[in-house]
Amino acid sequence: MAQHGDSNTASGTAVKVSRAPESPGTGVVQSDIPQNPGFPPHNPRMTDLDPNKEKRAERQVAILFFLSIIGSIFALAAYIAYPIIPGDFGSIRTNNLLLGLGITLGLLGIGLGAVHWAKQLMREDESVELRHGTRGTPETREKAVEVFELGNAESGFGRRTLIRNSMIGALVLTPVPAIALFRDLAPMADPVKLLQHTMWKKGTRLTHDPTGIPIKASDVTLGSAFHVIPEGLLQRTDMLEQKAKAAVLLMRLLPQDLHVTKGRETWNYNGIIAYSKICTHVGCPVALYEQDTHHLLCPCHQSQFDITHEAKVIFGPARRPLPQLPITVDSEGYLVAQSDFHEPVGPDFWERET
Amino acid sequence: MTTTTDTSAGVGAPEAPRSTALAKRPSVTASAANYIDERTSISGLVKELGRKIFPDHWSFMLGEVALYSFIVILLTGTFLTFFFQASQTPVVYDGTYLPLKGINMSAAMNSTLHISFDIRGGLLMRQVHHWAALLFVASIGLHMLRIFFTGAFRKPRELNWMIGFILFILAMAEGFTGYSLPDDLLSGNGLRIIDGLIKGLPIVGTWISYLLFGGEFPGTEIVGRLYTLHILLLPAILVAALGVHLVLLVINKHTQFAGPGKTNDNVVGVPIMPVFAAKAGGFFFIVFGVIMLMASLFTINPIWTYGPYDPSPISAGTQPDWYIGFADGALRLVPSDWGFMIGDYTFSLNIVAPVLVLGLFIVAVAAYPFIEGWITGDKREHHIADRPRNAPTRTAIGAAGVTFYAVLWAAASSDLIATHFLLSIEGVIRTLQITLILGPIVAYQITKRVCLALMKKDREIALHGFESGRIVRLPGGEYIEVHEQLSDYERWRLVSFQDYKPLMIRPNAQGRISTLERARGAMSSWFFEDRISPVTNTELEQAHGAGHGAVETGSADGHEIGTGH
Ligand code: HEM
Numbered sequence: 001m002a003q004h005g006d007s008n009t010a011s012g013t014a015v016k017v018s019r020a021p022e023s024p025g026t027g028v029v030q031s032d033i034p035q036n037p038g039f040p041p042h043n044p045r046m047t048d049l050d051p052n053k054e055k056r057a058e059r060q061v062a063i064l065f066f067l068s069i070i071g072s073i074f075a076l077a078a079y080i081a082y083p084i085i086p087g088d089f090g091s092i093r094t095n096n097l098l099l100g101l102g103i104t105l106g107l108l109g110i111g112l113g114a115v116h117w118a119k120q121l122m123r124e125d126e127s128v129e130l131r132h133g134t135r136g137t138p139e140t141r142e143k144a145v146e147v148f149e150l151g152n153a154e155s156g157f158g159r160r161t162l163i164r165n166s167m168i169g170a171l172v173l174t175p176v177p178a179i180a181l182f183r184d185l186a187p188m189a190d191p192v193k194l195l196q197h198t199m200w201k202k203g204t205r206l207t208h209d210p211t212g213i214p215i216k217a218s219d220v221t222l223g224s225a226f227h228v229i230p231e232g233l234l235q236r237t238d239m240l241e242q243k244a245k246a247a248v249l250l251m252r253l254l255p256q257d258l259h260v261t262k263g264r265e266t267w268n269y270n271g272i273i274a275y276s277k278i279c280t281h282v283g284c285p286v287a288l289y290e291q292d293t294h295h296l297l298c299p300c301h302q303s304q305f306d307i308t309h310e311a312k313v314i315f316g317p318a319r320r321p322l323p324q325l326p327i328t329v330d331s332e333g334y335l336v337a338q339s340d341f342h343e344p345v346g347p348d349f350w351e352r353e354t
Numbered sequence: 355m356t357t358t359t360d361t362s363a364g365v366g367a368p369e370a371p372r373s374t375a376l377a378k379r380p381s382v383t384a385s386a387a388n389y390i391d392e393r394t395s396i397s398g399l400v401k402e403l404g405r406k407i408f409p410d411h412w413s414f415m416l417g418e419v420a421l422y423s424f425i426v427i428l429l430t431g432t433f434l435t436f437f438f439q440a441s442q443t444p445v446v447y448d449g450t451y452l453p454l455k456g457i458n459m460s461a462a463m464n465s466t467l468h469i470s471f472d473i474r475g476g477l478l479m480r481q482v483h484h485w486a487a488l489l490f491v492a493s494i495g496l497h498m499l500r501i502f503f504t505g506a507f508r509k510p511r512e513l514n515w516m517i518g519f520i521l522f523i524l525a526m527a528e529g530f531t532g533y534s535l536p537d538d539l540l541s542g543n544g545l546r547i548i549d550g551l552i553k554g555l556p557i558v559g560t561w562i563s564y565l566l567f568g569g570e571f572p573g574t575e576i577v578g579r580l581y582t583l584h585i586l587l588l589p590a591i592l593v594a595a596l597g598v599h600l601v602l603l604v605i606n607k608h609t610q611f612a613g614p615g616k617t618n619d620n621v622v623g624v625p626i627m628p629v630f631a632a633k634a635g636g637f638f639f640i641v642f643g644v645i646m647l648m649a650s651l652f653t654i655n656p657i658w659t660y661g662p663y664d665p666s667p668i669s670a671g672t673q674p675d676w677y678i679g680f681a682d683g684a685l686r687l688v689p690s691d692w693g694f695m696i697g698d699y700t701f702s703l704n705i706v707a708p709v710l711v712l713g714l715f716i717v718a719v720a721a722y723p724f725i726e727g728w729i730t731g732d733k734r735e736h737h738i739a740d741r742p743r744n745a746p747t748r749t750a751i752g753a754a755g756v757t758f759y760a761v762l763w764a765a766a767s768s769d770l771i772a773t774h775f776l777l778s779i780e781g782v783i784r785t786l787q788i789t790l791i792l793g794p795i796v797a798y799q800i801t802k803r804v805c806l807a808l809m810k811k812d813r814e815i816a817l818h819g820f821e822s823g824r825i826v827r828l829p830g831g832e833y834i835e836v837h838e839q840l841s842d843y844e845r846w847r848l849v850s851f852q853d854y855k856p857l858m859i860r861p862n863a864q865g866r867i868s869t870l871e872r873a874r875g876a877m878s879s880w881f882f883e884d885r886i887s888p889v890t891n892t893e894l895e896q897a898h899g900a901g902h903g904a905v906e907t908g909s910a911d912g913h914e915i916g917t918g919h
Pocket residue numbers: 424427428430431432434435438466469480483484487490525528529531532533534535536584585589654655
């Protein structure tokens with residue numbers, strides 16, 4: 001309480017705190033300013049004036065705390081009374097709801113009670129504390145400087161430059177081995193090589209994603225689109241890594257709708273074309289095919305690729321067409337790859353063209 | 355002059371009788387306190403901090419919300435660690451959720467489903483954790499805006515702004531690493547985007563991605579590694595930074611808004627013990643309770659409907675958590691075909707450009723206090739929070755920044771905007787691209803105008819009072835509207851603020867003006883050319899002498915109060 005008493009004298013005019021004069025910069029130091037009127041008179045609350053109101057507030061606070069107790073007990077009861085029944089999604093919902101509501105009441109009761117208590121019953125008039133400049137007093141600062149000077153003098157840190165510089169050199173170098181240790185975060189291979197190839201080889205059958213059932217050219221009707229993975233993918237231990245590069249979209253268009261550049265004439269089979277499904281922007285699956293426009297749309301950042309023009313980018317942040325997988329049919333009529341992609345699939349990377 | 359309230363009416367009055375009772379027979383509390391103090395000298399700390407004063411304002415609670423949601427995150431996150439398995443070992447799901455039975459997934463996804471469907475209250479804890487995370491980042495963001503718009507980052511609080519900024523970055527990093535842990539379809543696609551983003555970085559990208567994922571994407575390492583970051587490294591740094599943040603808050607003391615009796619040299623508010631403690635402690639439970647309520651009623655991140663990660667399927671309209679949106683939006687707004695070759699090497703400008711833009715934006719936010727401090731050259735301590743209107747250029751810069759962020763954020767939902775309002779996606783993107791450039795400029799201009807207009811109005815009201823709406827007919831027959839004067843207390847809020855003049859560039863000793871000084875001068879006039887200075891005492895006296903009725907004004911001797919800041 002004493003502090004509050006003191007502050008009465010401190011709040012208005014007696015604020016000339018001794019402080020090093022700090023530059024105001026371009027701040028205007030006003031000398032002709034209106035006067036701080038000091039604190040407004042304090043208006044007591046109803047609970048301060050009327051003992052009945054005070055009693056009532058007290059009861060309200062206690063009721064809130066009691067509600068909290070009820071909430072916690074309810075939560076316990078709900079935990080026991082509403083178990084999760086295997087296979088019954090509704091039971092999970094109920095458990096979640098009732099347990100949660102019980103705990104909510106337990107928490108809100110305490111919270112609202114405490115705030116109500118503070119607002120209605122605790123002293124609410126404002127108190128005042130003085131600020132002092134953040135910097136230490138001149139004496140303290142002097143002492144601090146002295147400590148450093150003593151440290152320097154007693155160790156010879158500034159004087160013995162040979163020791164000092166060799167120590168700094170040693171300190172700088174110690175973390176270097178630690179950096180080297182991070183090389184083995186990944187196996188000893190060249191990531192550039194890995195990124196340049198996929199599972200597709202000459203003769204690999206195109207199969208349905210995710211079943212792995214081979215696709216016959218005759219299954220691919222005009223206008224249809226298939227999600228495709230290479231045959232043998234599902235047996236691989238590195239299935240996800242391979243799939244992240246080898247996923248393909250298969251579509252069939254009228255051959256005359258395709259604008260084929262030189263050298264790619266044999267890459268489609270009667271208008272059946274296969275393109276990498278991995279977006280050349282940052283690698284999402286380009287999964288949306290608009291049949292009437294023959295556009296592929298990447299749902300991540302809306303890059304669009306025109307299938308009739310060899311999947312060139314017609315909109316969005318991607319900058320390369322989707323790589324085409326050259327395909328043909330084998331003797332049984334199944335679609336197979338003629339080779340791997342002729343360029344790396346997926347997002348751009350620095351060494352892509354090397 | 356001082357009119358502080360009398361203190362005798364306090365509820366704390368019955369201290370005296372109790373202490374005499376203590377003298378007779380020490381209570382359990384007293385002996386416990388004694389026991390601890392004799393081993394820790396904690397009484398010194400209690401004496402120092404126990405009655406520290408905290409100013410009260412609703413906007414000061416935003417930081418508290420952040421703190422409390424973080425505590426909630428720690429509690430629920432620890433619970434989750436008891437059940438979560440950070441492993442990408444493939445397993446076949448055999449749990450209670452029938453639609454996924456027999457499906458291949460990673461142990462991480464499997465254990466998250468286990469938490470959700472087999473552990474009573476597990477789903478609740480997951481949802482509390484996630485809702486609290488969303489609230490955590492949101493409240494930090496709003497808290498930062500409060501600090502910015504009130505100038506509470508000025509000396510001596512620049513360093514605490516930096517620390518707060520680091521907390522914001524850490525919060526987003528925590529959010530992203532956490533989001534990636536369950537290894538469901540959405541989180542996997544998020545990681546796929548990060549992978550593509552990293553690969554697009556010049557020179558180092560391929561290798562960073564390779565090392566981070568422990569081989570080719572997605573690999574079997576990433577969840578375990580992110581887990582270490584999520585529950586060990588980042589929280590440790592976060593807690594440490596938070597500690598420093600709060601210690602500096604105590605050392606600097608809280609800012610307060612200008613008001614009668616408040617000066618740059620005092621703190622007016624409620625003491626920690628008991629009022630602030632009760633309010634803040636109660637508020638913690640309220641925040642916790644509200645998060646708990648949301649978690650009981652609203653599903654968040656229902657990974658069972660997404661399924662396990664697979665690089666091939668994806669659903670349209672997927673959204674990252676809200677705080678990652680601005681980065682995703684930046685990726686979307688890049689025009690087609692941004693990139694080129696440097697010899698044999700691919701320079702992906704479509705990646706580098708958004709990364710650079712976001713990087714610059716973030717650095718500008720972090721550095722703002724130092725930039726403004728350099729422009730004003732003001733080395734005084736500032737403890738009175740500005741009303742945003744009284745710093746028009748800063749407020750306008752803030753509005754421009756918020757607009758920039760908001761456009762990026764909206765861009766992350768470009769597809770939803772297009773489908774929802776039946777627009778073409780191209781049209782939406784084009785519009786957003788233009789808005790990203792023009793929006794901040796427009797927001798800047800409008801905000802600055804509005805601030806200046808509000809300042810003018812404040813000045814007018816301080817000098818001449820406000821229009822009361824009461825029309826009076828003078829004896830001569832003319833009608834006037836009676837102007838009502840403000841009370842001294844009300845007026846003080848309008849007239850007490852800090853004013854700056856544009857910098858006068860002066861040649862140095864060699865008679866030259868350095869480029870740096872020239873730049874500073876240019877920035878300074880940009881900041882302070884349009885200014886409305888605070889009402890002076892002389893003006894007030896003149897205004898009131900001029901026939902608006904006698905209003906008592908003090909003499910000019912009290913000026914230290916106002917010039918303190
Ligand atoms: C500011 C800090 C943090 C943020 C923003 C955050 C955010 C998240 C998010 C968004 C998730 C995904 C939850 C979901 O499945 O919907 C998550 C998961 C998780 N978090 Fe945190 N978290 C934070 C700190 C912590 C801490 C400190 C711990 C442990 C002590 C922790 C433990 C976990 C665990 C075990 C999971 C995985 C379980 C699951 O996904 O259900 N988190 N976190």
